[in-house]
Amino acid sequence: xxxxxxxxxxxxxxxxxxxxxxxxxxxxxxxxxxxxxxxxxxxxxxxxxxxxxxxxxxxxxxxxxxxxxxxxxxxxxxxxxxxxxxxxxxxxxxxxxxxxxxxxxxxxxxxxxxxxxxxxxxxxxxxxxxxxxxxxxxxxxxxxx
Numbered sequence: 001x002x003x004x005x006x007x008x009x010x011x012x013x014x015x016x017x018x019x020x021x022x023x024x025x026x027x028x029x030x031x032x033x034x035x036x037x038x039x040x041x042x043x044x045x046x047x048x049x050x051x052x053x054x055x056x057x058x059x060x061x062x063x064x065x066x067x068x069x070x071x072x073x074x075x076x077x078x079x080x081x082x083x084x085x086x087x088x089x090x091x092x093x094x095x096x097x098x099x100x101x102x103x104x105x106x107x108x109x110x111x112x113x114x115x116x117x118x119x120x121x122x123x124x125x126x127x128x129x130x131x132x133x134x135x136x137x138x139x140x141x142x143x144x145x
Contacts, residue, residue, distance in 0.1 A: 003116075003120065003124075004124050004132060004136070005136060006132045006133055006135050006136025006137075006139065007120050007123065007124070007135075007136065007139070008136075009136075009139050009140060009143050010050065010053070010054065010115075010120075010139060011116065011120070013046065013047075013050045014112045014115065014116055016042055016046070017042065017047065017050075017108055017112050018108075018109060018112055020038055020039050020042045020105075020108065021104075021105040021106070021108035021109040021112070022105065022109070023035040023038050023039070023105070024036075024039055024101045024102065024104050024105025024108070025101075025102055025105035025106055025109065026105075027098065027101050027102070027105070028098075029098065032097060032098055032101060035101060035105075036090060036097070036101060039087070039090070039101075039104070040091070043087055047087075048084075049143075051080045051083075051084070053139060053142045053143065054076065054080070054115075055076075055077065055080065056142070057135065057138050057139060057142065058073065058076070058119070058123070059073045061123055061127065061131075061135050062122070062123065062126055062127065066126060068122065069122065072118060072119050072122060075114065076114075076115065076119060079107065079111045079114070080111075082107060083104070083107055083108060083111060086100060086103055086104040086107060087104060090104055123135070
């Protein structure tokens with residue numbers, strides 16, 4: 001599916017996140033450190049900034065009363081919170097790092113798929129072209145800062 005130009009910067013981040021998620025999901029004892037290092041390189045600061053941009057700009061892109069929008073935003077925020085918690089746990093280097101890496105990779109993969117297949121599709125379908133362009137301009141500005 002071709003993504004609108006307005007959401008392309010976020011989709012580009014998602015592409016990288018999917019690669020990182022795959023490494024985490026497939027990690028074994030022998031390559032866990034490399035998978036975690038690759039995640040850390042993505043996460044600081046790009047992944048965290050990506051979440052901040054989505055949380056700042058997407059909730060108000062559509063009216064809260066728009067059918068399904070509130071639920072989509074609530075899911076996005078809840079998953080972001082869970083992803084941050086798993087990332088923190090992985091960085092703490094405690095517990096079962098391999099299980100944490102697999103859990104993080106699975107959730108990151110599923111989260112990206114949700115945003116690309118549901119959240120962004122809803123935005124593209126319901127925003128007028130001018131409003132979508134304005135959102136894209138705000139995303140581009142936020143990514144440049």
